[in-house]
Amino acid sequence: MSFKTDQESLRKWFLQTKREFPWRNQITPYKVWISEVMLQQTRADVVVDYFERWMQLFPTIQDLKNAPLESVLKAWEGLGYYSRARNIHKAAESLASYFPKDFSSLISIKGIGAYTANAILSFAFHEKVIAMDANVERVLCRYFALHDLKEIKKRAEGDLSPFHPFEIAEALIELGATICKKKPECENCPLSKGCLAYKNGSILQYPLAKKRKQTQEVFIEVQIYQYKELFGVNKKGKNELFQDLYLFHENRVSKEIFLKITAKSLFKKVVATATFYRFHLIANLIEIDQPLEGLEFYSLKECLKKSFSSGHKRILHQLVSIKENKECIP
Numbered sequence: 001m002s003f004k005t006d007q008e009s010l011r012k013w014f015l016q017t018k019r020e021f022p023w024r025n026q027i028t029p030y031k032v033w034i035s036e037v038m039l040q041q042t043r044a045d046v047v048v049d050y051f052e053r054w055m056q057l058f059p060t061i062q063d064l065k066n067a068p069l070e071s072v073l074k075a076w077e078g079l080g081y082y083s084r085a086r087n088i089h090k091a092a093e094s095l096a097s098y099f100p101k102d103f104s105s106l107i108s109i110k111g112i113g114a115y116t117a118n119a120i121l122s123f124a125f126h127e128k129v130i131a132m133d134a135n136v137e138r139v140l141c142r143y144f145a146l147h148d149l150k151e152i153k154k155r156a157e158g159d160l161s162p163f164h165p166f167e168i169a170e171a172l173i174e175l176g177a178t179i180c181k182k183k184p185e186c187e188n189c190p191l192s193k194g195c196l197a198y199k200n201g202s203i204l205q206y207p208l209a210k211k212r213k214q215t216q217e218v219f220i221e222v223q224i225y226q227y228k229e230l231f232g233v234n235k236k237g238k239n240e241l242f243q244d245l246y247l248f249h250e251n252r253v254s255k256e257i258f259l260k261i262t263a264k265s266l267f268k269k270v271v272a273t274a275t276f277y278r279f280h281l282i283a284n285l286i287e288i289d290q291p292l293e294g295l296e297f298y299s300l301k302e303c304l305k306k307s308f309s310s311g312h313k314r315i316l317h318q319l320v321s322i323k324e325n326k327e328c329i330p
């Protein structure tokens with residue numbers, strides 16, 4: 001057996017068992033592009049609501065191009081990695097008039113990498129290419145019992161059927177997500193006949209573990225300055241972490257001080273991650289009798305319309321609960 005022959009069983013399995021997702025209906029390059037960027041680092045079931053809301057707000061690339069950045073960031077709120085939303089908004093300027101159909105033009109667009117470009121070429125334009133995300137890498141490393149990703153891609157694409165190559169490419173992603181997981185279910189796998197690692201009993205050797213950069217723990221006191229019924233916030237500037245998003249005033253503290261503040265605070269601790277940081281946030285409400293310089297002051301209603309970083313958004317919701325005399329949720 002080889003990938004040439006096994007891929008038909010894979011395709012049949014996919015067509016019978018594939019999960020329904022809104023980006024799999026009436027496929028367009030725009031839908032593939034947005035869904036693939038959203039799916040990076042986020043589970044498919046979480047992305048569904050974001051994707052549907054996005055398509056209601058910006059049904060076409062032209063609508064996206066015409067929308068203010070603020071509303072694009074608001075639609076992205078909670079997905080993290082906000083530079084992706086900024087890149088999408090910027091790319092819409094050129095993609096609204098022409099959506100390229102070749103790899104080199106696609107990856108020249110900021111925010112579209114090799115994986116997304118191949119996904120667009122495969123799913124939207126039905127090119128004979130494979131989009132290699134971590135799931136597909138795991139499946140194919142095991143199938144060919146190889147570590148060299150370039151060689152694996154070359155072999156798989158060389159064997160790829162000219163008929164429905166996009167279904168096979170998508171089936172590989174689905175197989176990695178549902179069957180060929182870290183602990184694979186080989187007995188249910190449509191590729192088991194030709195899978196070399198399965199035959200050799202060497203599955204756990206593939207793929208090679210990637211070195212992860214260590215996460216840094218950061219402890220922050222979030223100071224919410226209240227002036228009458230207005231609250232002080234700060235919009236992050238260019239090249240700052242959380243660029244274009246709103247945050248309350250922050251004060252970095254040691255772990256010991258953080259624990260002391262947490263013990264006394266009306267708020268609950270919030271943990272949020274961004275890039276290689278894990279932020280531990282505890283808020284404090286500080287009433288002032290005149291607005292502070294360097295902060296913008298808004299009512300709670302106005303704050304709720306703005307795009308906050310995910311950690312500060314949760315603190316904002318805690319603040320709303322406190323003001324309504326309800327228990328706040330971490």
Ligand code: SF4
Nearest residue numbers: 180184186189192195
């Ligand atoms: S047989 Fe097992 S290891 Fe091989 S591709 Fe299928 S699930 Fe993965």
